[in-house]
Amino acid sequence: MDSDQGKLFIGGISWETNEDRLKEYFGQYGDILQTVVMRDKLTGRPRGFGFVVFSDPSVLDAVLQEKHTIDGRTVEAKRALSREEQQTSARSGNFNQGRNSGGDGNVRTKKIFVGGLPPTLTEDGFREYFEAYGHVTDVVIMYDQNTQRPRGFGFISFDTEDAVDRVLHKNFHDLDGKSVEVKRALPKDANPGGVSRTSSGSSGGFGGYQSYGSSGGNSNSYDGRMDSNSYMRAQGTGAGFPPYGSSGYAPCYGYGPANSGVGYGSYGNYGAAGAGYGAPAGAAYGNPNAGYASGPPGAPRSSWGAQNPTGYGAMGYENAAPWGAGTGGPGSAVTAQSSTGAARYGNQGYGYGGYGGSDESYGNAGYGAAGGRSGGIPNNNAGSGGGDLQGSGGGYMGSGYGDVNGSSGYGNASWRSDSSQGSGNYGGANANGTHGGQGGYGGGYGGAQGLQAPQQ
């Protein structure tokens, strides 16, 4: 990542130190493009660190070797971590991408927010650069209302989603020798109805993802359980699962290409879960769930704990197991379990609520949304909910994720279930009755149709 080349993180600075002071001090080493002292957004009080950007990155070497005292404090200069690095290095548990996620929502605009624009950039230059990705319909560079100084960011609008995706595929772009950061622009106007529910819900924790979330709303029911349990655990154990690697899901989240593999991979787990159903996949994983599957219908569900233990369990996915059980048992039982199962999924939160979908049902289709809902109410809403969700969900996935998913992950293969109804996008996943799990998938992603029919 070259975007932050030439950028130094300066830690431990005095509260007296401001941008000008940093520039003055570090200016002795070379030309400074920019300095910034981070302050608390609300109070305006300096947070004790800042950044200095040299036009010539090679200057850093010299700077890094010396000790620096500014305004009476010995400060620490280090190479700045890119936001990306920061993200990944952060606790694995943190799915938040902070502001970055902001641009991704279920509302997809064809506009891109571009940050870090060089002050010298003209709209023509701006446009020319982005035209390489598609037809640019609008270009905007923002200026300070009072000073008329460039604010360092602007917008590019395209006429197709594809172009947007191409641009976003690369998080950083070089423009006039500096690099800029691109994000999907936040919708300027109010959110569409669906969103509200989104936000309300799961506040907790999934951060940006919530957006997808439709999950939010529904999640309530789960919230309680959402607990981190499964979640955390999953990560902890992550290590155990090589394929999925500790990298865990977290990363995945990013719809980003890079992770994709992983992300979905994880889904695989689900598949595993599927095992319960007899799906072959289980084996691969070692199949912890198997037990459940076969196990007595009612018993297991008593507690989460019980189910978790196994390898998968950890994964959280295991939850799926319950279903398995369900399958075996009487209808009623199934239902009950289902909810449980669902819940967990939801929790997983993986965002993908997709999982949720898992529940069988129905449609939960949508991402997150799915999750929550499903859990909550096994049936009905699902139906309707599904509808919408899918809509949105579909959209989502459709494009953006498309690549990411690489069909591979989902491959039917793993799930296998019956393939018949493939749902679409994902390849197949189909939801078939009982197996909610699978259904979920399908639903979520594919928008597939989950059949409710329990078949079995």
Next chain:
DNA sequence: GTTGAGCGTT
């Protein structure tokens, strides 16, 4: 006090 924030017409 030690790893950011910027989102709209020009």
